Amino acid sequence: MAGSSELYSPVLxxxxxxxxxxxxxxxxxxxxxxxxxxxxxxxxxxVGPFGLGRHVFDHPWLSxxxxxxxxxxxxxxxxxxxLLLFSIGLELSFGRLWEMRRLVFGLGSxxxxxxxxxxxxxxxxxxxxxxxxxxxxxxxxxxxxxLVLKITNTTTPVGRAALSMLLFEDIALVxxxxxxxxxxxxxxxxxxxxxxxxxxxxTVVLLALLVFGRYLLPPLFAQAARxxxxxxxxxxxxxxxxxxxxxxxxxxLSPIVGALVAGLLIAETEYHSEVEQITEPFKGLALxxxxxxxxxSIDLQxxxxxxGSILVATVGVILLKAVxxxxxxxxxxxxxxxSTETGILMSSPSETTLIVLTAAGSxxxxxxxTAMFWQIVTAIGLTVTxxxxxxxxxxxxxxxxxxxxxxxxxxxxxxHTVIVGFGRVGRLVADMLATHNKPYIAIDSDTxxxxxxxxxxxxxxxxxxxxxxxxxxxxxDQANAVILTMDEPVTAQRMVRKLRQQFPDLPVLxxxxxxxxxxxxxxxxxxHAVPETLESSLQLSEAVLIETGVxxxxxxxxxxxxxxxxxxxxxxxxGLSEKPALKSxxxxxxxxx
Numbered sequence: 396m397a398g399s400s401e402l403y404s405p406v407l408x409x410x411x412x413x414x415x416x417x418x419x420x421x422x423x424x425x426x427x428x429x430x431x432x433x434x435x436x437x438x439x440x441x442v443g444p445f446g447l448g449r450h451v452f453d454h455p456w457l458s459x460x461x462x463x464x465x466x467x468x469x470x471x472x473x474x475x476x477x478l479l480l481f482s483i484g485l486e487l488s489f490g491r492l493w494e495m496r497r498l499v500f501g502l503g504s505x506x507x508x509x510x511x512x513x514x515x516x517x518x519x520x521x522x523x524x525x526x527x528x529x530x531x532x533x534x535x536x537x538x539x540x541x542l543v544l545k546i547t548n549t550t551t552p553v554g555r556a557a558l559s560m561l562l563f564e565d566i567a568l569v570x571x572x573x574x575x576x577x578x579x580x581x582x583x584x585x586x587x588x589x590x591x592x593x594x595x596x597x598t599v600v601l602l603a604l605l606v607f608g609r610y611l612l613p614p615l616f617a618q619a620a621r622x623x624x625x626x627x628x629x630x631x632x633x634x635x636x637x638x639x640x641x642x643x644x645x646x647x648l649s650p651i652v653g654a655l656v657a658g659l660l661i662a663e664t665e666y667h668s669e670v671e672q673i674t675e676p677f678k679g680l681a682l683x684x685x686x687x688x689x690x691x692s693i694d695l696q697x698x699x700x701x702x703g704s705i706l707v708a709t710v711g712v713i714l715l716k717a718v719x720x721x722x723x724x725x726x727x728x729x730x731x732x733x734s735t736e737t738g739i740l741m742s743s744p745s746e747t748t749l750i751v752l753t754a755a756g757s758x759x760x761x762x763x764x765t766a767m768f769w770q771i772v773t774a775i776g777l778t779v780t781x782x783x784x785x786x787x788x789x790x791x792x793x794x795x796x797x798x799x800x801x802x803x804x805x806x807x808x809x810x811h812t813v814i815v816g817f818g819r820v821g822r823l824v825a826d827m828l829a830t831h832n833k834p835y836i837a838i839d840s841d842t843x844x845x846x847x848x849x850x851x852x853x854x855x856x857x858x859x860x861x862x863x864x865x866x867x868x869x870x871x872d873q874a875n876a877v878i879l880t881m882d883e884p885v886t887a888q889r890m891v892r893k894l895r896q897q898f899p900d901l902p903v904l905x906x907x908x909x910x911x912x913x914x915x916x917x918x919x920x921x922x923h924a925v926p927e928t929l930e931s932s933l934q935l936s937e938a939v940l941i942e943t944g945v946x947x948x949x950x951x952x953x954x955x956x957x958x959x960x961x962x963x964x965x966x967x968x969x970g971l972s973e974k975p976a977l978k979s980x981x982x983x984x985x986x987x988x
C-alpha cells in the first residue's frame with residue numbers, strides 16, 4: 396500500500412481525468428452531432444470539487460477520477476483562450492479587419508455600451524451600489540468568444556456580425572479591467588495614472604510587434620519549413636504566440652491581445668494554413684480544459700438553494716442582451732433573421748465575464764457572495780450557449796418567413812430543374828445548368844445561403860422542401876428533374892420516397908455519401924445516386940491517366956465504364972436489377988439530357 400501511495404501523483408491523476416474526458420466526450424457528442432462544449436462543462440460539474448470531489452474524504456478512491464487541484468488547471472485554461480484568440484487572428488488579416496472596421500468599432504462599441512449601460516441601470520435600481528453595478532454591467536455585457544466562434548461560421552452574415560462584436564469586446568477587456576482598478580477604493584488616487592501609463596506602454600509594445608513581426612516572421616517560418624520538421628514548425632508557432640502574449644502582459648495589457656496580434660501577423664504570410672493546422676489539436680484540448688474549469692465552478696447545492704433568483708437573473712440577462720443586440724443589428728441594416736439569430740447567439744455571458752468578476756472582487760467593488768452568484772449565472776449561460784444557437788436558428792427561420800426573400804421564384808410552366816439544397820454542391824449544379832442554358836429553381840432552408848445566393852444572382856428561395864407543398868409551388872410537377880444535394884442521409888431518403896410517390900416518372904438525382912448510402916437511395920426510388928467517395932476516386936484516376944499520356948477519348952470511355960460498373964454493383968447491393976428511369980451514365984449526362 397505504501398508503495399502504491401508513493402506512486403500516486405495528483406498531477407498525473409488530473410491529466411488522466413482530462414484526457415479521459417476528451418476521449419469520451421468528443422466522440423460520443425460528435426456521434427450525435429452535438430457540440431462537445433456541453434460535455435466538457437458537464438464533466439467539470441461531475442469531477443469538480445462540488446461534484447464527486449465533495450466525497451473524496453469519505454471515499455479516497457474517488458481521487459483517481461476527480462480533479463484534485465482545480466487551481467492547477469487555470470494556467471492550461473488561460474493557454475486555451477490564448478490559442479483560441481491566436482486562431483481567430485489566423486482566420487483574419489489586417490485587410491479583412493479593415494474591411495470590418497465599421498462593424499467592429501461601430502456595432503461592437505454600441506453593443507457593449509448600450510448593454511453595459513442598461514444592466515448598470517437595472518442593477519442600480521434593485522439596490523446594487525453604482526460602482527458595483529457598473530462592474531457587473533460591463534462583465535455581463537461580454538459574450539463568449541470561445542463558444543460563439545466554435546459554433547458559428549465567420550463567413551456567414553451571423554458569423555461576421557458576431558465576430559465583429561467579439562473582437563471589440565476582446566479589445567475593450569483591457570480598459571475595462573483598468574477602469575475597475577481606477578474605481579477601487581484603494582486605487583482611486585493613482586488609478587488613472589496607471590491606466591495612462593499602461594496605454595502608452597501597450598501602444599509601444601503593439602507597434603513593436605507589428606514592425607518586428609512583419610520582417611522577422613517570414614524568414615523564421617521559411618527556415619522552419621526548409622527543415623521539413625513538423626516539431627520545429629510547431630515550436631516556432633508556439634514561440635511566436637507565447638512571446639507576443641508575454642510582451643503585451645508585461646506592458647499591462649491582456650495576453651490575449653498579443654495572441655490576436657500574433658495571429659494577424661502570421662495570417663499575412665504564406666505559412667498561415669500550416670500554422671493553423673498544426674496548432675489546432677492543442678487549441679481544442681486546451682479549450683476543453685477551460686470548459687472543464689467552468690463546470691467545476693458550478694455548485695449544484697448553491698444553485699438549488701437559490702434556484703429562483705438564479706433562473707430569473709440568467710433569463711433576464713439573456714433576454715436583455717438578445718433584444719438589444721438584435722435591435723442594434725436591425726438598425727444597422729441587417730435582415731430580421733440575421734438580427735434575431737445573432738442576438739440570441741450572443742445573449743449568454745462570457746468566459747471573460749469571469750475574469751472581470753474576479754477583477755471587480757479584487758477591487759472590492761462587489762462582495763464575494765455577489766461575485767459567486769454571478770459566476771454561477773455565467774457558468775449556466777455558457778452551458779446553454781449551444782442550445783441558444785439552435786434556438787436562434789429556429790427563430791430566424793420563423794422571423795424570415797414574412798420577408799420577400801422567401802417568396803418562391805415564378806416559373807413559366809416550361810420544363811426546368813429543381814435543386815434542393817444550395818450549399819457547395821447545389822451551387823455547382825446551378826452553375827453547370829446555367830452554362831448550358833438550362834432553367835432551374837433552387838430551394839434551401841438556410842436563410843444565409845439563400846440571401847447570399849440571391850445577391851450573386853442565383854434563382855433560389857427559402858423553404859423546407861420536405862414539408863407541405865413546397866416542391867409543388869416550385870413546379871415539381873412540370874420539372875424535368877429534381878436534384879437533392881443536401882448532406883443529410885435520412886432526410887434525403889425520406890424525400891426520395893415522397894417524390895417517387897407523388898411523381899412516379901420524375902427523374903430524381905441524389906447526392907450520396909458512400910456506396911452504402913447510394914444503395915439505400917436506390918431502394919427508396921432514386922433515379923441516380925452519386926456517391927461522393929467514388930466520384931472523387933474516378934476524378935483522381937482520370938487525372939492520373941491523362942498526366943501519364945493516355946489519350947482523352949479512351950480515358951473518358953474507361954471512366955464511364957467504371958462508373959457503370961460501380962452503379963450496377965450498388966444497385967445489386969440495393970436489391971434492384973435496373974434503374975427506374977433514366978439510362979444516362981452519369982449525373983452530368985443526366986443534367987445535359
